[in-house]
Amino acid sequence: MSHPTTSSAALTATGITLSFGRRPILDAVDLQVRRREVLALVGPNGAGKSTLLSVLAGDLTPDQGEVMLEGRSLGDWKLREMSRRRAVLTQEHRISFPFPAVDVVRMGRAPWRGCPEEDEDERVVAESMSTADIEHLAGQPFGLLSGGEKGRTSFARILAQRTGVLLLDEPTAALDIGHQETVLAHARGQAAAGAAVVVVLHDLSLAAAWSDRVALLHHGRVTAEGTPREVFTAPLLSLVYDHPIDVLTHPGTGDLLVLPDRRSLMSREETA
Amino acid sequence: MTATVPGPTVRSEPAGERATSATATVDRRRRRRVVLLYAGLGIALVVAALVAGGSGQLSIPINEILGSIAHRIGLDVGSMPSHPRGEYTLWNVRFSRIAMAVIVGGSLAVAGAAMQGVFGNPLAEPSVVGVSSGAAVAAAIAIVFSLRFAGDWSIPVCAFVGGLVTTLLVYALSRSDGRTEVVTLVLTGIAVNAVAGALLALLMFVGDTQARESIVFWQLGSLNGSRWSYVVVVAPLAVVGVAIALACARSLDLLALGERSARHLGVNVERLRIVLIVVVALLTAAAVSFCGIVAFVGLIVPHLVRMVTGPGHRVLLVASFLAGALVLICADTVARTFVAYTDLPLGMLTSLVGGPFFFWLLRRTRRTSGGWA
Numbered sequence: 189m190s191h192p193t194t195s196s197a198a199l200t201a202t203g204i205t206l207s208f209g210r211r212p213i214l215d216a217v218d219l220q221v222r223r224r225e226v227l228a229l230v231g232p233n234g235a236g237k238s239t240l241l242s243v244l245a246g247d248l249t250p251d252q253g254e255v256m257l258e259g260r261s262l263g264d265w266k267l268r269e270m271s272r273r274r275a276v277l278t279q280e281h282r283i284s285f286p287f288p289a290v291d292v293v294r295m296g297r298a299p300w301r302g303c304p305e306e307d308e309d310e311r312v313v314a315e316s317m318s319t320a321d322i323e324h325l326a327g328q329p330f331g332l333l334s335g336g337e338k339g340r341t342s343f344a345r346i347l348a349q350r351t352g353v354l355l356l357d358e359p360t361a362a363l364d365i366g367h368q369e370t371v372l373a374h375a376r377g378q379a380a381a382g383a384a385v386v387v388v389l390h391d392l393s394l395a396a397a398w399s400d401r402v403a404l405l406h407h408g409r410v411t412a413e414g415t416p417r418e419v420f421t422a423p424l425l426s427l428v429y430d431h432p433i434d435v436l437t438h439p440g441t442g443d444l445l446v447l448p449d450r451r452s453l454m455s456r457e458e459t460a
Numbered sequence: 461m462t463a464t465v466p467g468p469t470v471r472s473e474p475a476g477e478r479a480t481s482a483t484a485t486v487d488r489r490r491r492r493r494v495v496l497l498y499a500g501l502g503i504a505l506v507v508a509a510l511v512a513g514g515s516g517q518l519s520i521p522i523n524e525i526l527g528s529i530a531h532r533i534g535l536d537v538g539s540m541p542s543h544p545r546g547e548y549t550l551w552n553v554r555f556s557r558i559a560m561a562v563i564v565g566g567s568l569a570v571a572g573a574a575m576q577g578v579f580g581n582p583l584a585e586p587s588v589v590g591v592s593s594g595a596a597v598a599a600a601i602a603i604v605f606s607l608r609f610a611g612d613w614s615i616p617v618c619a620f621v622g623g624l625v626t627t628l629l630v631y632a633l634s635r636s637d638g639r640t641e642v643v644t645l646v647l648t649g650i651a652v653n654a655v656a657g658a659l660l661a662l663l664m665f666v667g668d669t670q671a672r673e674s675i676v677f678w679q680l681g682s683l684n685g686s687r688w689s690y691v692v693v694v695a696p697l698a699v700v701g702v703a704i705a706l707a708c709a710r711s712l713d714l715l716a717l718g719e720r721s722a723r724h725l726g727v728n729v730e731r732l733r734i735v736l737i738v739v740v741a742l743l744t745a746a747a748v749s750f751c752g753i754v755a756f757v758g759l760i761v762p763h764l765v766r767m768v769t770g771p772g773h774r775v776l777l778v779a780s781f782l783a784g785a786l787v788l789i790c791a792d793t794v795a796r797t798f799v800a801y802t803d804l805p806l807g808m809l810t811s812l813v814g815g816p817f818f819f820w821l822l823r824r825t826r827r828t829s830g831g832w833a
């Protein structure tokens with residue numbers, strides 16, 4: 189693949205190896221996240237996607253390897269500085285006290301306190317809420333929101349942070365089909381405006397539609413990396429997911445469609 | 461480069477305005493509630509202090525109290541207390557006791573709110589998790605062995621160290637995966653309280669009669685005998701503790717999102733935790749040093765305040781201080797006037813109300829989180 193221009197890489201991970209106890213979770217993972225690009229991280233459950241994202245975010249220190257944000261090792265960043273450069277959407281959305289949704293979104297502005305950008309707070313919060321389509325939930329306690337509404341509120345909080353690097357762990361997990369599209373379209377828009385976006389996705393058709401590059405993670409290794417068309421091939425996916433998978437091109441739009449091949453499963457069920 | 465990514469302008473203007481107006485309504489309502497609460501608490505505090513100052517074996521009418529205060533600040537208006545010992549009682553017995561009630565109540569309420577923020581659990585409270593008894597053990601050691609290494613400050617210093625050690629212990633024991641589950645917290649509290657109770661019993665056993673009496677008085681908790689000299693000792697502890705807690709208010713809000721998300725927003729979670737644990741120990745020491753264990757104030761007060769103001773910590777901490785002070789002035793007035801010529805133990809009174817409340821809160825937490833999470 190031809191992407192040697194390190195200068196455009198916002199986030200670089202080299203040789204990341206990590207184990208929990210004796211169990212290896214990540215094994216010599218190399219990853220580059222470039223500006224103006226959406227990188228989709230896909231792979232089966234337990235492949236290490238969230239763990240890799242934690243390493244990229246600086247929550248976990250790898251046993252080996254290094255992560256560089258804008259050319260500086262993560263360890264050399266002050267937390268506050270880093271929080272103005274990269275935002276992280278975690279896979280789970282919890283809160284200990286019943287803050288209303290609007291306050292949760294406002295928390296995304298915390299890194300900018302005392303900066304000139306602080307003047308923008310209310311406008312940015314309003315914009316983020318409208319992007320995530322949660323204006324009508326402003327006064328609702330976060331804990332009482334539905335799963336998808338929680339996800340969208342957290343997404344709005346990440347957007348309000350206004351950072352150049354976005355790390356999103358399954359931002360579409362609990363969302364309906366319409367909101368899945370708007371959320372990813374917005375991530376895409378951010379990339380077009382210069383951001384570097386990493387997004388963990390389980391829906392491979394979504395990944396194909398909205399990402400520039402895909403990294404396929406399997407047993408803690410990057411098994412394949414490239415454009416969706418390069419990576420999403422029926423034999424490779426069938427092998428990695430241990431399930432027969434078909435890859436088609438939509439006859440009308442030309443979109444890549446990744447579908448499970450259900451025939452074998454059905455006949456297996458029937459014979460059972 | 462600046463980190464602000466321009467980003468595509470987000471949707472059309474009306475949508476943004478709609479959001480602004482929705483949030484504006486939320487904010488306006490909340491601001492009105494907060495202003496009302498502050499005003500109510502302020503007025504109630506003044507009234508309670510005047511009533512408390514006037515009631516007791518020697519009753520002093522409010523106009524005489526006001527006259528006496530005016531006189532002290534150099535205004536020669538109103539009438540002075542008519543009883544020959546009125547002036548002395550007012551200033552050297554009642555007002556010092558009220559000041560102590562403000563400090564103890566405020567400190568405990570703020571300690572409770574801060575602790576709940578750090579543990580991410582609305583049931584955390586100095587007496588529930590055993591921090592108060594830990595501080596009490598250390599203070600009892602100072603009493604029994606007549607430690608005077610720091611003059612009047614010896615007991616508070618010991619209480620602080622005891623409180624700090626216990627808080628750290630509880631913290632280390634009750635957390636797993638960056639979370640404190642209710643069961644773990646409550647059980648840790650039972651264990652710590654049991655050990656502390658045994659140590660107190662042991663200290664009573666070794667101590668002489670006078671020490672024994674002091675310790676009993678301690679366990680019951682009372683504002684009886686609050687002198688200005690004590691107030692002067694604990695006031696700085698309370699002021700420093702409350703000030704630091706307030707400075708951490710915003711980070712505490714972010715901590716509600718969980719440790720990871722708080723870190724992603726630039727909060728140094730480890731440092732915040734250590735600082736707040738020291739603050740809790742400081743405030744508990746301020747409350748416990750001379751007045752003993754007054755339980756549940758730190759649990760009830762922040763909870764009730766949260767119902768009015770919402771969970772934002774800046775308002776919560778300030779309002780909790782005021783409400784805690786108010787609750788303790790009232791409770792103490794009841795304690796010393798309910799039965800004539802007797803000073804009921806204050807700690808007994810707060811536990812009598814606080815115990816059932818704690819139980820209710822426990823049930824409610826269980827119901828809303830769908831289990832003992």
Ligand SMILES: Nc1ncnc2c1ncn2[C@@H]1O[C@H](COP(=O)(O)OP(=O)(O)OP(=O)(O)O)[C@@H](O)[C@H]1O
Pocket residue numbers: 208213231232233234235236237238239240279
């Ligand atoms: N703190 C931990 N201690 C021990 N093992 C862990 C820990 N966190 C994750 N693991 C293990 O590491 C593996 C990778 O977890 P990870 O959360 O990265 O998977 P994932 O690819 O995000 O999966 P999913 O698609 O289900 O979100 C899992 O097998 C998990 O059990």
Ligand SMILES: [Mg+2]
Pocket residue numbers: 237238239279357
């Ligand atoms: Mg995951």
